[in-house]
Amino acid sequence: MVDAQKYIQADPTVRAVAEQKETVWINPDYLPFAVTDGLCQLVVADADIADAEARLARFAPFIQRCFPETEETQGLIESPLADIPQMQKALEETYGCAIPGRLMLKMDSHLAIAGSVKARGGIYEVLKHAEELAMAAGKLSVEDNYAKLADEDMKRFFSQYTVQVGSTGNLGMSIGIMSAALGFCVKVHMSADAKQWKKDLLRSKGVEVIEYADDYSKAVEEGRKRSDADPMSYFVDDEKSVDLFLGYAVAAKRLKHQLDELGITVDEEHPLIVYIPTGVGGAPGGVSYGLKRLFKDAVHCFLVEPTLCPSVLLGMATKEYEKANVHDFGISGITEADGLACASPSSFVTRILGNLLSGDFTVKDGKLYDYLRLLDRSEHKRIEPSSCAAFAGPCGLLELEGSKDYCARHGLTQEKLANSVQIAWATGGRLVPAEIWDQYLSTHMD
Numbered sequence: 001m002v003d004a005q006k007y008i009q010a011d012p013t014v015r016a017v018a019e020q021k022e023t024v025w026i027n028p029d030y031l032p033f034a035v036t037d038g039l040c041q042l043v044v045a046d047a048d049i050a051d052a053e054a055r056l057a058r059f060a061p062f063i064q065r066c067f068p069e070t071e072e073t074q075g076l077i078e079s080p081l082a083d084i085p086q087m088q089k090a091l092e093e094t095y096g097c098a099i100p101g102r103l104m105l106k107m108d109s110h111l112a113i114a115g116s117v118k119a120r121g122g123i124y125e126v127l128k129h130a131e132e133l134a135m136a137a138g139k140l141s142v143e144d145n146y147a148k149l150a151d152e153d154m155k156r157f158f159s160q161y162t163v164q165v166g167s168t169g170n171l172g173m174s175i176g177i178m179s180a181a182l183g184f185c186v187k188v189h190m191s192a193d194a195k196q197w198k199k200d201l202l203r204s205k206g207v208e209v210i211e212y213a214d215d216y217s218k219a220v221e222e223g224r225k226r227s228d229a230d231p232m233s234y235f236v237d238d239e240k241s242v243d244l245f246l247g248y249a250v251a252a253k254r255l256k257h258q259l260d261e262l263g264i265t266v267d268e269e270h271p272l273i274v275y276i277p278t279g280v281g282g283a284p285g286g287v288s289y290g291l292k293r294l295f296k297d298a299v300h301c302f303l304v305e306p307t308l309c310p311s312v313l314l315g316m317a318t319k320e321y322e323k324a325n326v327h328d329f330g331i332s333g334i335t336e337a338d339g340l341a342c343a344s345p346s347s348f349v350t351r352i353l354g355n356l357l358s359g360d361f362t363v364k365d366g367k368l369y370d371y372l373r374l375l376d377r378s379e380h381k382r383i384e385p386s387s388c389a390a391f392a393g394p395c396g397l398l399e400l401e402g403s404k405d406y407c408a409r410h411g412l413t414q415e416k417l418a419n420s421v422q423i424a425w426a427t428g429g430r431l432v433p434a435e436i437w438d439q440y441l442s443t444h445m446d
Ligand SMILES: *Cc1c(COP(=O)(O)O)cnc(C)c1O
Pocket: 116, 117, 118, 170, 171, 277, 278, 279, 280, 281, 282, 283, 284, 285, 339, 340, 342, 384, 386, 387, 427, 428, 429
């Protein structure tokens, strides 16, 4: 257990976080990209990300064959990048804030197969594992058309193996759906926060869902223990996995392609500012890392977490990393943002982002539903409450002292901000059932 009081007394931002106020933590260790480059390449190199991208391309024929919804993109799992000018105006009017530049929504909320950002990392890790098993057994080579992995004999082969994962919901869905499609036995260990409809959907796909009355860390711990005891079982470890991270990092090149197609330049004069909702840190960490590698100092990556579960913020601000736990700071960790309910952060991500992350905003649960309604009304787009956390970024950037000061220190002048693109990264929503949308749209709270 970390000495929370020590940090609360020493750091006014940590104090505000412990008091569950909406705030922003600005990373005091943020460094120019060139300084961080060498060390970062040693941990996760550009070649590793390119390798992940190539693997996803190899699997595209298999994905297209199993999931007809990916027909249009030829088996590539990618999401739209949309302008949301009406939402930009609605946010400015509702909250009396100024949002300069062009506000866009990266709609990972609508990714094929898993309906969340987990379709990037989660699915990637399962595919990589399947490839390794099949290659080791002499049943697959890189030259093959991977569509053959959907054949019955391959499914029989994979059915000897088990894949397990601990999840608050969406990771379980991505791992569960893809593992089941390959033929693996799948066990998803779910925390108490997980929504019933996610459990029901998984069970309908033949996935074994094991429920825990405890929080996410406990579900992971139990899942890991059970998997380790079974030599035929593989555990997807959200708190540590580099493969998950690589799958997320591929998003950056795909985004660059979309920006290029829209004729949008990103450079020092035209900055890119990105806000990503964060749970354990894996998805936003991988995406941010990929973005930094591509856009370097021209991109500013911010995370957003619920005031009720700011675990990555606390792990990074205290440099206690995975040892930081929101409970030690008197915070419940229980939030409506089920996708973000991780009481302790990823050891890997909190470290690798140490010099790359710009900052981390916190947002109250009630705002998530307000944003959800505002987006539905202004743009006729629906994203789940966890996803909506992203909007606290553009609303807070010039309102909160910390981020205002960050802009001043990093040459984000009014003029440059007017040329900027700000992206709210929507992380989930497509699979939410109709009756749950009704519930979400009518939820009002502080
Ligand atoms: C998982 C998830 C996140 C955050 O990802 P982490 O890897 O847990 O940080 C954000 N939003 C949604 C909807 C998610 O499912």
